[in-house]
Amino acid sequence: MSEGNLQDLYQSILIQHSKSPLHYGKLEVFTHFSEGYNPLCGDAISVYLSVKQGTIEKASFESASCAICTASASILLKAIEGTKKESFTSIQNEFSQILEDGSKGQTDTLSPDVLAFQGIKQFPSRRNCALLPWTTLKEALDSGIKD
Amino acid sequence: MSEGNLQDLYQSILIQHSKSPLHYGKLEVFTHFSEGYNPLCGDAISVYLSVKQGTIEKASFESASCAICTASASILLKAIEGTKKESFTSIQNEFSQILEDGSKGQTDTLSPDVLAFQGIKQFPSRRNCALLPWTTLKEALDSGIKD
Amino acid sequence: MFNVQSVRDDFPILSTLMNDKPLIYLDNAATSQKPLTVIKAVEDFYKTSNSNIHRGVFRLSELATARYEATRKQFSEFISAEKDSEIIFVKGVTEAINLIASGFAQTIIKEGDEILISGMEHHANIVPWQIACEQTGAILKVIPVLDDGSLDLLAFEALLSEKTKLLSIVHISNSLGTINPIKLMIDKAHALDVPVLVDGAQSAPHMEVDVRDLDCDFYVFSGHKLFAPTGVGVLYGKEKWLEQLPPYQSGGDMIEKVDFDGTTFKGIPGKFEAGTPNIAGVIGLSEAIQYLQKLDRAKAMAHEISLLDQATEGLSKIDGLRLIGTAKDKASIISFVFDAIHAHDVGTFLDAAGIAIRTGHHCTMPLLKSFNVPATARASFAFYNNSNDVDCLVESLKKMKSFFL
């Protein structure tokens, strides 16, 4: 590994998301909420959702987290807003696939920005950074205030 | 080490004592008593003393023990019978000296048989076998029935 | 046929001398020797990869963590556990049983309950239960041992009841070699919903262990007896039990979040692995398992049994020698006493001939008491022993008789 791989990990698109994350902040009104924490590195994230009739109408997050986690949250919340609750699983699978094998496969639902996560394969200890927003959002959906 | 050293350890005098120990058996009447146990090898010994006016008039032992321990008890109890309680410490020091440095020094109180224990120096794990009767007798003197 | 010479070449210590004689190591039940691959793995780890685990983001630490966790997976497969998280790394069998006993005492055992063990248990499977019983007011029940060194199975069935909160039983007796019918015992226990802990200290080195087939609730191992380094062992527990038990030691790495207002623990296996573990030990264990997996274990076992048979026959012919433990089903461990020579003297005599055996109570005092002997001499064979080792043992014992008698 070298600084070359480092650029694979921190692709400029990812750095951009981390510096100016989308959907950052707390929703004034939300129906679902969860906090996630990665004890290894101290990443902490809160996810807020406003779900109406099965549709995630609004989604936002706040975090004290590393670049990978922040960018992942930014891309995720952008993708999820406006979708049906049920579609989360397929989006999540898509994302896992990219982390797992760095697959250059289609991104059906996610913005192409997500391909910036392909480089993470070489950094196993950073996988959880990318996943934290996803598991937290899942928890929010599963155990949050019911709509 | 070889079978030569083995003969140093198991000198014939010692084997003899172990096969036909002196002062073996339980005293019918005794004033002091203690049991000793070596968890490493399972040696177990009971020491019986009949002490009158500070003199150890009678001394015997029973044991389920290895050759070294049995011979040591045999020699010790023979030496101790008829002596003053107080003289035990000096006899014990004499014995420790022999175990410690295999000293060919004088044996003032102990029978010359005790020199058979010189070989034990090469067998550190067997030291406790030789010492068990001594510590047990000491306990009997210290904490046994008072005379 | 099992190629014992080629296996011997893997164990450097087997070509050393003891007391100027070629070492004949027959104390495998106390601790096993290590193949060169295990020794090398530990050495290489320290020379090229040493790092703490679970915490670093740098490459060395990632690799060490990956190897540590891969060993969990590997061991889980080795004993056919259902989930990797059912494998907890501990110091050895003693710590494993203490962990379980302490957890049971805290959350499961109540006054009047019973814990069932056997009369042939190692102290490590007695004392923790005595303490747990003392703390809770439960009662320790003991399955008697028959004259041949097998368990009294009728008594076992009679002792088992709905009061029994755990059956904790040795798979293979370290003093007698008896292989207990644990599958049958587990079935009987489960019929009354009694969970079963198997002390596998002596079984894993001698046979393949399949915890799913046995259906035991806990199974515990010591690495040092399994051709791995000292200071590492494995506790296998069914998920449902591990989740029920409270953490044992607490500190770093086993927590989710620490706050002076309260602390939350990790799930399994993390919650049972506090502090920096014996990382090099686990890496050595990984190599040891790989070594075993490459062996033809069926042949290795057959070879061990042939050594046991040879020893049994040879020793039986020595006048004044009595075998302790003659159960039908035995592993390659053989205990004996002489009428007129104390075990300790036997040990010293054999030592001078380069033969390492154990003498004493083998941490099974109650068992020896039931056989009415203070100590036995015990020879225990591993797959790397050969028939020459047995010959030397038998010949030396004959010589010994003329020396002492």
Place this chain on the structure above:
Amino acid sequence: MFNVQSVRDDFPILSTLMNDKPLIYLDNAATSQKPLTVIKAVEDFYKTSNSNIHRGVFRLSELATARYEATRKQFSEFISAEKDSEIIFVKGVTEAINLIASGFAQTIIKEGDEILISGMEHHANIVPWQIACEQTGAILKVIPVLDDGSLDLLAFEALLSEKTKLLSIVHISNSLGTINPIKLMIDKAHALDVPVLVDGAQSAPHMEVDVRDLDCDFYVFSGHKLFAPTGVGVLYGKEKWLEQLPPYQSGGDMIEKVDFDGTTFKGIPGKFEAGTPNIAGVIGLSEAIQYLQKLDRAKAMAHEISLLDQATEGLSKIDGLRLIGTAKDKASIISFVFDAIHAHDVGTFLDAAGIAIRTGHHCTMPLLKSFNVPATARASFAFYNNSNDVDCLVESLKKMKSFFL
């Protein structure tokens, strides 16, 4: 002058690569590297002398036992203990503190009593006390940490009272490097008859420890941070305390006699060492101490402090970097955060440059919370680090800024 190059040659890992760059190992507070003599001692033990201890009468076992017990003596001298039996071999600091906490909970702490720790403790010196307090109804009191990372000693004196049953305090903070004035604190505590446990995980590698001079009641060490193998550590305790505490784990080797009617335990140190210990680990520890004793430790310490000064100066000049922990009295551990770059990203960037540091909470979550940072980057130097290591760290951090910002 301290000859750092000659010392570096003793540590094989320091000439390896990480991510194709020469390894710069700055994670010594997590675990230290091992000199070749330690690695060789472990290797040789397994190749020529491996045997279980305390039980065999054969030569191998006698020798292993002798070396194990000689290490106890050696360590006792190393820290100037009064008696060898005050040295207990354990797995590491985590086990040591758990042993003491469990013993105190069972025999000493009562409802309403207080245990006093500090706000900069490692989780290993927090969670066991939380549990002990929960079990007994005692109260955990915490000495606050000042902004510079030193203890609030006025608050300490106010918190100390006759209700305090133990002061348990870290000697050197693993996150901040702060060296606490423990001698003074011990004096104050003893004035109220409060015993003191010192967590020496980070101090023994950086300074000479004299427990008799300190007059502490307990002092605990992890071998893996002291250039010794993983899975071994030392608990020092004054005889009077060790005798008061009940056994911790139970099983083989710690008993005098086991009977189903009752069991008697050995005296110290045996009563605290149940089961087969990490024998090879103890032998490695013995070599590590010998290695340290051959060093000129005063010079080694001065060298470490010069590295700390160089790093402090270098890092202070980087814009946007903030040092966490700036107490006057510090060991060579330095924690820092960036305004705009998360510690985790710092760690990954340095890793690519071959530099191993730790990032995260360093098992001191409450401390980091009090500094209001979720994580820090931490570089920790051992005597084998050199000024080139510090230069590389500083230069890489500068490069990193332009990479991320």
